[in-house]
Each structure stands twice: as C-alpha cells, then as structure tokens.
Amino acid sequence: MRILFTTSPGLGHILPTISLAHAARAAGHDVLYVAGGQVDAVSAAGLQIVDASPGTDYAQIFMGIGAGVREQMAAARDDLSRTMAIALRMFAKVSEPTLETVVRVAEKWQPDVIVHTPMQAAGQLAAGKLGVPLVALELGMGHSRVRPDLRHTTYEELREQFERHGVAEVPNPAARISVTPPSVRGGEELPDDAWAMRYVPYNGGSVVPEWLLDKPERRRVLITLGTVVPAFGLGIVEPIVAAASKADAEFVLALGNVDTSSLGELPGNVRAVGYLPLGVMLSSCDAAIHHGGAGTTMTTVDAGIPQIVVPQAADQFINADTVQANGLGQRATVEEVDEALIERLLGDEQWRANAVRLRGELHGMPSPVEVVERLAGFVG
Amino acid sequence: MRVLVTTLSGHGHLFPLVTTAWALRSAGHEVLFATAGDMTAVKTTGLHSYNVAPGLDMGKLVGENVGEAFRSSTSGRGFGDNPGGDLRDHPAFRLFNGLAEGMVDGLVGLARDWRPDVVVYEAMNLIGLLAARAAGAGSVSHAIGVSHNKQIMAVFGAMQIDIFRRHGLDELPEPDVYLDVAPPSMKPEPDGWSMRYVPYNGGGQLPGWLTGRPERPRITVTLGTVAPMMAGIGPVERIAAAAAKIDAEFVVAMGSNVDTSSLRDLPDNVRLVGYVPLGPLLASSTAVVHHGGAGTTLTALDAGVPQIVVPQGADGPVNAAAVAAAGCGLNVTDEELDARLVERLLTDGSLRSSAARIRAEMRAMPSPAEVADRLAKNFGGQNS
Numbered sequence: 075m076r077i078l079f080t081t082s083p084g085l086g087h088i089l090p091t092i093s094l095a096h097a098a099r100a101a102g103h104d105v106l107y108v109a110g111g112q113v114d115a116v117s118a119a120g121l122q123i124v125d126a127s128p129g130t131d132y133a134q135i136f137m138g139i140g141a142g143v144r145e146q147m148a149a150a151r152d153d154l155s156r157t158m159a160i161a162l163r164m165f166a167k168v169s170e171p172t173l174e175t176v177v178r179v180a181e182k183w184q185p186d187v188i189v190h191t192p193m194q195a196a197g198q199l200a201a202g203k204l205g206v207p208l209v210a211l212e213l214g215m216g217h218s219r220v221r222p223d224l225r226h227t228t229y230e231e232l233r234e235q236f237e238r239h240g241v242a243e244v245p246n247p248a249a250r251i252s253v254t255p256p257s258v259r260g261g262e263e264l265p266d267d268a269w270a271m272r273y274v275p276y277n278g279g280s281v282v283p284e285w286l287l288d289k290p291e292r293r294r295v296l297i298t299l300g301t302v303v304p305a306f307g308l309g310i311v312e313p314i315v316a317a318a319s320k321a322d323a324e325f326v327l328a329l330g331n332v333d334t335s336s337l338g339e340l341p342g343n344v345r346a347v348g349y350l351p352l353g354v355m356l357s358s359c360d361a362a363i364h365h366g367g368a369g370t371t372m373t374t375v376d377a378g379i380p381q382i383v384v385p386q387a388a389d390q391f392i393n394a395d396t397v398q399a400n401g402l403g404q405r406a407t408v409e410e411v412d413e414a415l416i417e418r419l420l421g422d423e424q425w426r427a428n429a430v431r432l433r434g435e436l437h438g439m440p441s442p443v444e445v446v447e448r449l450a451g452f453v454g
Numbered sequence: 455m456r457v458l459v460t461t462l463s464g465h466g467h468l469f470p471l472v473t474t475a476w477a478l479r480s481a482g483h484e485v486l487f488a489t490a491g492d493m494t495a496v497k498t499t500g501l502h503s504y505n506v507a508p509g510l511d512m513g514k515l516v517g518e519n520v521g522e523a524f525r526s527s528t529s530g531r532g533f534g535d536n537p538g539g540d541l542r543d544h545p546a547f548r549l550f551n552g553l554a555e556g557m558v559d560g561l562v563g564l565a566r567d568w569r570p571d572v573v574v575y576e577a578m579n580l581i582g583l584l585a586a587r588a589a590g591a592g593s594v595s596h597a598i599g600v601s602h603n604k605q606i607m608a609v610f611g612a613m614q615i616d617i618f619r620r621h622g623l624d625e626l627p628e629p630d631v632y633l634d635v636a637p638p639s640m641k642p643e644p645d646g647w648s649m650r651y652v653p654y655n656g657g658g659q660l661p662g663w664l665t666g667r668p669e670r671p672r673i674t675v676t677l678g679t680v681a682p683m684m685a686g687i688g689p690v691e692r693i694a695a696a697a698a699k700i701d702a703e704f705v706v707a708m709g710s711n712v713d714t715s716s717l718r719d720l721p722d723n724v725r726l727v728g729y730v731p732l733g734p735l736l737a738s739s740t741a742v743v744h745h746g747g748a749g750t751t752l753t754a755l756d757a758g759v760p761q762i763v764v765p766q767g768a769d770g771p772v773n774a775a776a777v778a779a780a781g782c783g784l785n786v787t788d789e790e791l792d793a794r795l796v797e798r799l800l801t802d803g804s805l806r807s808s809a810a811r812i813r814a815e816m817r818a819m820p821s822p823a824e825v826a827d828r829l830a831k832n833f834g835g836q837n838s
Contacts, residue, residue: 092500093479093480094480096476096477096479096480096500097476097477097480097481097823099473099476099652099654100473100474100476100477100480100652100821100822100823100826101477101821101822101823102650102652102817102821102822102823104737106660106665106734113659116657117498117657117658117659118497118498118500118657119498119499119500119657120472120476120498120499120500120501120654120656120657121500121657122657122658122659122660122731122734123657123658123659123660124659124660124662124665125659179665182665182666182667183665272482274479274480274482276500278500279496279497279498279499279500279501279502279503280497280502280503281493281496281497281503281504281505282486282502282503282504287564287567287568351502354502437482441480441481441482442480442481443477443480443481443823443826443827446823
C-alpha cells in the first residue's frame, strides 16, 4: 500500500503523524510526505518528504492574517465549532502555497490513500482529484466532540483552485482517526467512520542525556510551552518561575532551543534545558505545567501524570477544558499558578489517580500498527 | 515492554534494525537504541538513543583498523580463508574486538539501570547477550544480511570471547530468538524466525527528479557508505566510461563525503548525486550496480531489480555470491565490469524474473510489525 501524508507546516501538525508513518513502514508499506514548513522534522524522523512550498515564509502568512480574524479566534476560544470554522479560514491561506505541489506529487506517486491533518486543505484537493480515500488524523483529544461539516468553508476559501483541478466538492474523509480515549468521549460510541487510535508520542528523536535515567531526589515538575508560544516572548513564564521558586520540588524548564536569558538568573530549583523530546523528559517527572497544545497534552496523558494547563491561543483552551473536565488537573491563567496550585498539582490524589487511569485507557486503544492494518482495507 | 536495541554506529550496522525499532515503538513499547561513536545517523531515525561510550575515541579505534579489516575479504583474508589460523592475527580482530571492549561496560551498565524486558542486538554485536543477562532480559539476535548465518556470527563471537570470560562465561550463550531476513529461495532453512527486511536508508528531502517516471530506463550505481573510502571508486569510473554507449540513464549515488574528482566529463546520461535514500531511488530504477553491502543488497532485493555486484571488501563477496546463486544478479570483479554486462541488466529476462520472484517472496514474509507482536507475546509479560 502506498500512503501519502500531507500536513500543515508546523511541528504541532507534523509530529503527531510520525508514529502512524513509522507503523506503516513497519508493516512494509510505502510512505511519502509532501508538505511545507518544518520539512526537516520529517527527515529527522527517518522518513522521506518532498518540500511542497520551498521558500515560503509561514510566519509572515500567519502574521498577515488580519487582526479581525485574531479577534474572532480570541472571542471563540471556548467554542469548538466556532474555533474550527475560523481556523479553517485561516489555514486555507496556510494551505495555499502547497496546493499545486501536493497535487502534482500525488499524481506522480499514485498513492492508494492520502492521510492529512485537518487543516491541510491540500489533502482534500489531492484526494478529490485522484479519487483516492482521504483519512483525517485528529491532533488532540476531544476534538471529535463536535463535528460540524465545514467542507463548504474550505471550498469557499479555495474555490478557484478546486475548480481549476476539476474537483466539484471537498471530499468527505473515508475515515477520521481519533485519539480521544473512551472515557473522555463520555462513553459515547464512535461513529462508523471514526477509528480510535492510541496516541503514541513522537516528539523527535534524541540522544538521551544520562541525568534523565536517574531517579530524581525530589519531586520533579516539567514546565513547557510547546513549539510556538515561546517565540512570542517569555514574559508569561515569569510568574510560573516565581511560583516554582517557592515550591518544594525541582523544575525542568523546557522551552526548546530558546534563549532564556531574559528570565535572568533562574532560582536554584529550576533547571533550563534545550530541546528534548517531551515524552522522554516526562518519564522522570511527577507533574507538568504546559500551554495546552494538542501534542503536549496527549504526551502528558500518555505519561500518566497530573497537569496544569495555561492556554494562550488556538485549540489550547479546548484542550485545557478537556483536561480539567476529566479530572486530570486544572486550567489556569498564568497569574493563577502560585505556590498553592503547584502544591495541589503534586499532592492531589484524585488528579493523580485519574491520570494513571487515563494512561491505562490510552494504552489499551488500538495502536498505530492496528490502524495501519485497517488502512490496508482500503486497498482490498 | 521495554526494548533495548543495540548495534555498532556505522550505517550498515544500524540501518537494518531501524524498521524493527519503529515497529516496536509504534506498537506502544518503549525503545532505546544504544550505540557509541558518531550518533548522527541514529539521531535521524527518530528514535531515542543512548551513547554507551561517550568518553571513548571511537574514531581513532575505527580509523586505525578499518581499512585493512574491510579489504581482508577481497585480499585473501576472509573469515573462511584460513580456518586454522589464530583469529587474533586477523585484520578484523582489532577492530571488532576493540569496538566490543569499548562499548561493553556502558552497555551492561545501561541495561542494569534501564532494565529492558528484551535486548535486540545486531547479530555480530554479541555484547548484547551480556546486556540481556545483566538485566534478566530476553535476547534477540537480529540479522543484518541476507547471507549472514550462525557460522559467520560464530567468528565474531570467537573474537569477543575474552569479554565473556571476564563476565564469568566460558562460552557464548544462545540468544532466545534469532531473526533471519533471508527469503526462502536464498535460505530454505532460516536461522530462527523469518522476518521481512523493510528498507531503512535514512530520511531526507526527495529531489524533484525522483518522484516521477524517468524517460529512459534508470540504472542506479552505488558503492554504499564505506567502500569508497576503503577501496576507491574504480567500478564507478568504469561505468562512467561505458555509459555513453548504453541506452539508459545512470544515477551515480555517492553519498556526501566521497572524492569524486576522478569523475570528470561525465556523459549526458550520467547524473552524479550526493546522498539519496536508496529505497526511493531504486523504486524508480530498472537495475542497480553495487558493492554487495548487506543493506544495499537487501534493499536491491526488496526493490526487485536485477543487480550487478562488484564486491570491494567486508561481506561483499558473500552477498554477491548469494545474489548470483539466486539468479537475480551477476557477481563480477572490477575488471570484468563493462558495457556488455551492464546491457545484460536491461535485456536478460531471467535476471528480471528471478528478481521479481525474490521480491515477492520477501514481501510475503512476516513484517516487522508482526514480529514485534510476536516478541511482545514472548517477552512482554505483564508489562506489554
């Protein structure tokens, strides 16, 4: 079977697809990525990619999206349907530079199935043109709670390109892969076209430093803001670090390969590290404080530890609410993260028990290997 | 379950275990890849790795010994050439014994700390058995070559026996499982469990010319990741000289660190490229000329294209002989390599049909995903 992967350009969209791609290779299928942006992340995962938009400055595209849209996103923050609709409009512009190359590569490479992340319209265009099954991979849990049909939104934004390629309507996915554990679904049955898949964290390979294999002497908390938020300034970290300095624990400040000198001298119990894959770091931690990115949230669920989530943008508010609603921890503003909340994070037995239980549930879901077997069904 | 995978760090040793490691990871198991020396290649597998000999000057150890060791099999000092002689005199001894000595303490220490449920080791990296013993873990010997077998691996074992004696063992223990990648036609009696070799040749950005169908038949020419440094690029020079007479296009894939200055005035139908992952390159090729490296040979068999194998050293002669015996390629010396032989790659129907048959055989073998499942049932216990 030949599987073509196409994603939106950021790491938060690319990384959650890698475990499925590795599983496909492990079953002996052919895998190719075609996407723009952080293409090196795919190469660094040992996979092959064609750059769908060489030279495109995605930061500029995001910045260029008007203040009006940003206000709308801020206003819609807790409403999944509205957030998705606005996001799709935004991401239509992000998808645009990749459309022609994705279609052309798909026509040359002749995949049996196309896997895309939900905001990457090129997946829908290529699948529509080739007439091959489209599979959507959801990035975070709870994202399937509400599933409005927003295909018309995508078509409106990209009508010219869809018409030029003779694709009359945006295809429905043949399957939607959902990483939402059963209890987070509220025990609801998945619709027939939704396939449950265990989220197996992939946050990059690494050479593991020895200190991560040692059992820490104190309770250890990880602080991270994912791969996008730190670029907008580290001001929001300051209250968290201040609270950490008073807590009876050690903290790992994992902001990626970002210059943390603006934070001044860090307290004695706070250690800043460069980029390390989140899952590896969490395996030595008792709890995490993070921004609520989809991948970060899922990796923390996989680690089975309680969470404080300080959402800033995008789907982070929704992910934060999901964490709180399922008793895994609490959504908070940065200012609300104080010594007392950190102590609760480390001591709340209910949160910890729920986190361990949900990890067990996650691990019991069909693995990417099993989902690949289902994909093979498309090829008969 | 926790799986410790361990190989030497050279591409030819490391690459063949990557798909297996991916199979285990994407089934949800924890995987740590232990090696030493240059960690560049393992970092871009997307796996978590551990350097078991960070302080050691691996480059020096390899550099002083590898040339003679590599060429020994084509200069009359192959493993089978002098069975009565003392192994310690063999050019390969200092290299492989030295690497094992350099890695063993760190590897055993890691196994004690990390406590894997099973250790998967490339077949010649036998210190994996000591790591398994230290952790009370299962042990899996993972073949990296289609013609490698227990007899050949026993020679590596003999090279490392002093290390085992230091750990209180007079002889090498048997691993719990052998994984054999040879297809049935090439080895009717596999050593242990059969597993399909699914190529891993490194990630990368594919150049535009690689994704479509070429206009003329494409012949890939490669000498792998080691031979050019050890034995020069003679076969490639011969191909370049003959290419203009042949109605095909040639892609000469030489990797990133090779001196290709002798390849001047290449004809129009010869394209010289740096490192391109071999699997995708062969997917668009009609035939391949190569040096008989284990991974290259397996990738060529998986691609199902006829082969010319021009062994340069190491296990080249053994793999070349296996390909020729299977009827899907020609085993030739540098001097024999000429336009007439290359033409045969394009016209010889029996080479092509044998290649297609072996490819189909390989694809029917249990995939790494299936083998990972079997390993979990054997070694996972309550922790899978």
